[in-house]
Amino acid sequence: MPPNQASEPPEPPPPASRAISDAVIETSALTKVYPGNVIALEGLTVSVAPGVTGLVGANGAGKSTLIKILLGLLPPTKGQAKVLGYDTETSGETIRTLLGYMPEHDCLPPDVTATEFVTHLGRMSGLPPTVAKERAAESLRHVGLHEERYRLIGTYSTGMKQRVKLAQALVGDPRLLLLDEPTNGLDPAGRSAMLDLIERIGAEFGISIVVASHLLGEIEQICDHLVAIEAGRLLRADTITSFTKASQVLAVEVDEGLAQLQQELKARGLAVTLAQRTLLVPLGGDDTYDVVRDAVADLALPLCRLEQRRHQVEELFRDEESQEHV
Amino acid sequence: MSEPQGAAGVIHDLGYRRYDGPRLGRGQIVRALTWHSFRSAFGIGRGVKAKIIPILACIAICLPAFVNAFAVARGNPRLFGYDVYSPQLRVIVVTIFIAAQAPELVSRDLRSHVLPLYFSRPIRRGDYPLAKYIALTAALLLLIEVPLLITYVGTIASSKNGHGVWDETKALIPGLGVGLMWAVLMAAVGLVLASLTGRRAYATGIVAISCFLTWTVSEVLIQAEGGMYSTSTGARIAGLFSPFNILDGIRIWLGGTSPGEDANPGHFGPLYGVVGVLLLAACLGGLAARYRKVSRA
Numbered sequence: 001m002p003p004n005q006a007s008e009p010p011e012p013p014p015p016a017s018r019a020i021s022d023a024v025i026e027t028s029a030l031t032k033v034y035p036g037n038v039i040a041l042e043g044l045t046v047s048v049a050p051g052v053t054g055l056v057g058a059n060g061a062g063k064s065t066l067i068k069i070l071l072g073l074l075p076p077t078k079g080q081a082k083v084l085g086y087d088t089e090t091s092g093e094t095i096r097t098l099l100g101y102m103p104e105h106d107c108l109p110p111d112v113t114a115t116e117f118v119t120h121l122g123r124m125s126g127l128p129p130t131v132a133k134e135r136a137a138e139s140l141r142h143v144g145l146h147e148e149r150y151r152l153i154g155t156y157s158t159g160m161k162q163r164v165k166l167a168q169a170l171v172g173d174p175r176l177l178l179l180d181e182p183t184n185g186l187d188p189a190g191r192s193a194m195l196d197l198i199e200r201i202g203a204e205f206g207i208s209i210v211v212a213s214h215l216l217g218e219i220e221q222i223c224d225h226l227v228a229i230e231a232g233r234l235l236r237a238d239t240i241t242s243f244t245k246a247s248q249v250l251a252v253e254v255d256e257g258l259a260q261l262q263q264e265l266k267a268r269g270l271a272v273t274l275a276q277r278t279l280l281v282p283l284g285g286d287d288t289y290d291v292v293r294d295a296v297a298d299l300a301l302p303l304c305r306l307e308q309r310r311h312q313v314e315e316l317f318r319d320e321e322s323q324e325h326v
Numbered sequence: 327m328s329e330p331q332g333a334a335g336v337i338h339d340l341g342y343r344r345y346d347g348p349r350l351g352r353g354q355i356v357r358a359l360t361w362h363s364f365r366s367a368f369g370i371g372r373g374v375k376a377k378i379i380p381i382l383a384c385i386a387i388c389l390p391a392f393v394n395a396f397a398v399a400r401g402n403p404r405l406f407g408y409d410v411y412s413p414q415l416r417v418i419v420v421t422i423f424i425a426a427q428a429p430e431l432v433s434r435d436l437r438s439h440v441l442p443l444y445f446s447r448p449i450r451r452g453d454y455p456l457a458k459y460i461a462l463t464a465a466l467l468l469l470i471e472v473p474l475l476i477t478y479v480g481t482i483a484s485s486k487n488g489h490g491v492w493d494e495t496k497a498l499i500p501g502l503g504v505g506l507m508w509a510v511l512m513a514a515v516g517l518v519l520a521s522l523t524g525r526r527a528y529a530t531g532i533v534a535i536s537c538f539l540t541w542t543v544s545e546v547l548i549q550a551e552g553g554m555y556s557t558s559t560g561a562r563i564a565g566l567f568s569p570f571n572i573l574d575g576i577r578i579w580l581g582g583t584s585p586g587e588d589a590n591p592g593h594f595g596p597l598y599g600v601v602g603v604l605l606l607a608a609c610l611g612g613l614a615a616r617y618r619k620v621s622r623a
Contacts, residue, residue, distance in 0.1 A: 071445075071446050073445055073446070073451075093352060093448040093449075093450070094448070096446060096447055096448045097349060097447075097448045099446070101442070101443075101446035103439075103442045103443070103446075105439060105442075106438070106439060107438065107439045107440055107442055107443055108438060108440070109434055109435070109437075109438040109440055110438065111372075111373070111434075116371075120362060121443055121447070123350075123355070123358045123359075123362070124355055124358070124359065124443075124444060124447045124449070125349075125355075125447050125448070126349035126350040126351070126354075126355055126447075126448055127345070127349065127350070128347070128348065128350065131345065131347060135345060138341070138342075138343065141341075142341070142342065168443060172345075172447075173344055173345040204342065205342040206342075
């Protein structure tokens with residue numbers, strides 16, 4: 001039973017919606033309710049443009065459920081999702097030939113070499129044997145694994161394993177990559193190397209990428225767009241610039257008179273919040289610095305910290321929530 | 327930061343090459359996975375350690391066939407029927423083979439959580455267990471049928487005339503059929519048990535203990551009820567406790583005459599057939615259900 005050479009792939013009809021929309025992912029009123037009435041996604045309507053898009057949300061926000069629906073592995077309870085113009089419920093297999101997926105968790109067998117493993121998964125992506133071998137070597141080179149690729153995966157560091165996971169997603173020449181928490185478990189240097197790699201793939205390989213993460217501060221460096229979800233709902237979808245502006249805050253710390261300063265800043269029209277012993281002030285522009293400086297000077301308080309901060313996405317959500325309740 | 331427009335069309339010269347050639351369809355991907363699994367059932371493409379048990383199993387099960395060839399060459403009649411071969415040896419070798427190799431096919435992938443990578447590719451949920459099942463069935467078929475073919479060749483080599491060859495061929499064909507039955511049922515039993523756990527040692531233990539224990543219980547019960555020539559109902563149905571005795575019962579029901587295992591179904595033959603089919607269905611259903619669960623996890 002030798003593996004047969006490639007013949008005609010099942011060529012799906014070109015999707016009708018391609019002409020109308022260029023979005024790589026489109027969902028409309030997407031709802032997923034798990035047995036036991038657990039709502040994972042609730043009326044999610046979002047459109048993702050080509051390029052690098054961050055999908056942010058706290059753990060349990062519905063990111064993984066969304067990814068499974070996009071892969072065509074989980075039928076939505078209501079609504080629909082389209083990936084590259086194909087419906088996830090009817091064209092799951094077609095979508096999966098066009099998609100590369102890097103799971104969040106460890107998914108590598110320790111007792112094979114990276115080359116063997118990626119080659120095998122290339123075959124599973126539908127590549128003929130020799131092509132799979134070539135592309136596996138290339139993918140591993142692109143992610144920065146050279147001679148190491150002939151070693152058993154069990155001997156790799158966490159950073160190298162993450163690279164192998166990325167290489168197996170790339171091997172089938174996808175049009176879209178879904179990366180689930182690609183920097184999980186990496187040290188700071190490993191994180192920035194992985195982010196550089198993702199940015200390069202998006203910019204230079206011409207592959208659209210969706211990066212799911214709970215660390216906004218991290219993926220905002222490499223994304224063109226951001227989609228934020230919370231509790232299965234769309235919180236916000238926007239370009240990165242408008243997004244991070246909202247997420248920037250000024251952290252103010254004083255040795256004494258914290259409550260006094262809070263009062264004063266409120267009086268001067270800033271939406272100040274207290275986080276432990278730090279006052280957080282949304283950064284509107286350069287004048288915000290001036291207002292804080294003046295307030296501290298007028299009250300003659302000992303200022304010990306004034307720094308610009310970026311929210312982690314959880315904090316951003318807390319702010320959005322508190323604004324909603326106001 | 328990348329320009330979305332640029333990203334869609336232009337490929338910069340960084341050595342990244344697109345692939346626009348032919349892609350295999352789902353059926354061919356499943357075939358590739360089956361072939362890959364079939365090879366790993368014999369340790370091919372894996373380390374030296376993975377080859378030890380398959381090789382020893384093949385040698386052990388072929389020994390009687392060579393002894394037979396030697397005996398026939400010296401003028402003796404064929405030593406055993408094709409439909410039973412060397413019954414106890416076959417039970418032991420098949421049990422060891424599936425206990426070692428079924429976990430190789432399924433537990434490894436479960437242990438290292440590789441399945442999401444398969445399910446995010448253009449195959450369907452049931453394709454993975456199907457490929458594994460076909461692969462192990464084919465591997466068992468090879469393990470069981472090759473000794474029969476060696477026996478056949480060894481016997482006809484000493485045959486004086488065409489009539490002898492024809493008789494041997496007529497005897498061989500039902501034997502091959504019994505081998506097929508064994509492969510189809512035991513591959514399902516082995517895989518469903520091995521897929522219960524990702525821990526390979528446990529999986530091996532579960533398969534080996536289940537096969538040996540049920541066989542022992544069944545044999546003891548048959549002996550307790552008066553042995554294989556007893557006509558008591560107890561002795562007749564005690565074979566149903568072991569897949570091996572079920573297979574042997576079906577063989578006898580279908581007309582096998584050589585003494586094999588201790589099963590002696592008598593007029594309960596059809597019951598053995600039904601239980602065999604139900605056992606197969608339960609194992610395959612269990613296997614499919616197992617992987618439906620995994621892919622959602």
